[in-house]
Amino acid sequence: MSxxxxxxxxxxxxxxxxxxxxxxxxxxxxxxxxxxAAVVLAENGADVLELGPPYSDPVMDGTVIQExxxxxxxxxxxxxxxxxxxxxxTRRVDVPVLVMTYWNPVxxxxxxxxxxxxxxxxxxGLITPDITPDAAAEWIAASKRTGLDRVFLAAPTSTDERLDxxxxxxxxxxxxxxxxxxxxxxxxLDAAARRLVDRMRGRATADLRAxxxxxxxxxxxxxxxxEYADGAIVGTALVRALRDGGLDGLAQxxxxxxxxxxxxxx
Numbered sequence: 001m002s003x004x005x006x007x008x009x010x011x012x013x014x015x016x017x018x019x020x021x022x023x024x025x026x027x028x029x030x031x032x033x034x035x036x037a038a039v040v041l042a043e044n045g046a047d048v049l050e051l052g053p054p055y056s057d058p059v060m061d062g063t064v065i066q067e068x069x070x071x072x073x074x075x076x077x078x079x080x081x082x083x084x085x086x087x088x089x090t091r092r093v094d095v096p097v098l099v100m101t102y103w104n105p106v107x108x109x110x111x112x113x114x115x116x117x118x119x120x121x122x123x124x125g126l127i128t129p130d131i132t133p134d135a136a137a138e139w140i141a142a143s144k145r146t147g148l149d150r151v152f153l154a155a156p157t158s159t160d161e162r163l164d165x166x167x168x169x170x171x172x173x174x175x176x177x178x179x180x181x182x183x184x185x186x187x188x189l190d191a192a193a194r195r196l197v198d199r200m201r202g203r204a205t206a207d208l209r210a211x212x213x214x215x216x217x218x219x220x221x222x223x224x225x226x227e228y229a230d231g232a233i234v235g236t237a238l239v240r241a242l243r244d245g246g247l248d249g250l251a252q253x254x255x256x257x258x259x260x261x262x263x264x265x266x
Contacts, residue, residue: 004096004124005149005172008047009209009230017261018226021211022046022254023100023235024242025065026053026085027072034072035085037242037250042095044251045258049089050127050233052100053082062215064236068243079105083121090122098151098172100127106139115142125149125172132162133169140169151175154200156192163203173209173231174200190214194228219260226263 012019022041026034038049054069054077086097099118106114106126118126125148128136133152143150149172154163156178166174178193197210212225213233225232234257241253 003149003172005048005098005151006207006209008096009173009211012047012261013230017263018222018229019047019211019231020045020222020258020261021048021050021213021231021233022238022257023050023052023213023233024238025068025072026051026082027075027077028054028068028239028242029071030075031077031081031085033247035088036247038085038089038097039092040247040251041238041254042089042093044254045261046095046254047231048124049095049097050100050235051082051086051089051097053077053079053105055102055105062236064239064243068239079109083117083123086118086123087121096124097122098125098127098149099123100129103128103131111138112142112145115139115146115148119146119148123148125151127151127153127175129153129175133165134162136169143171153177154196156196158196160199160203163200167200167204167206167208173211175233176200176210176212176229178212178214190224193225197228216257219256219258222257222260223262226261232257232261 009019024037028034038051042049054072082099090097151172152166152170153175154166176193176196193212193214200208200210209230211231211233212229216222216225216232216234217237222232238253242250
């Protein structure tokens with residue numbers, strides 16, 4: 001089955017720009033507003049939506065996202081709300097929806113059941129930040145059966161052997177991070193991400209779509225990443241815009257970020 005996420009990235013590139021992948025947590029500030037926010041994001045320039053169900057131990061998220069997910073949990077978010085939200089969002093917009101989830105909730109729900117329910121809701125696949133392909137046989141089998149995308153993370157610390165596995169098993173795109181820890185000096189992180197994308201391009205045996213997430217918060221930073229990557233992933237800046245400015249603030253920030261995706265040369 002063809003990847004809707006890859007198709008969206010390819011369409012952006014064919015349009016002379018890089019892809020804008022936008023992240024928002026589900027359930028923040030409440031479930032319905034988070035659904036409306038995802039629609040607003042899609043309508044204001046996002047090529048791919050990345051939605052995060054809140055998790056009780058979000059060890060890989062920064063403070064702004066952690067606070068939002070804790071508020072969502074306090075507001076009564078339940079795992080099954082993920083599928084209801086995806087269903088409504090995909091009914092309202094055509095942008096592909098990926099769910100970014102820690103692995104434990106998927107295991108508790110049942111890998112095949114999760115895949116089937118996500119597919120039925122119109123979802124495009126999963127981003128799984130805390131599981132690597134060598135530990136994901138059950139998910140790889142379920143995604144192949146359902147045609148859902150499986151987006152794995154690559155980091156500068158990934159060995160060549162691990163990188164080859166990530167490249168072989170990822171579909172849609174490879175989520176490229178400059179560090180697995182807390183982000184620090186941007187210039188240094190950007191250089192690390194650039195080197196990592198170069199490594200992957202040198203090792204890829206098929207078409208590689210690399211999307212980079214490194215604390216991008218401005219159109220200029222989007223443009224900088226798209227000098228070497230196929231897509232730019234923005235999270236915290238969008239969550240902060242929603243928190244501080246509501247749906248209107250989110251729309252304004254999304255449009256500003258999308259303005260950075262145009263490319264004069266590839």
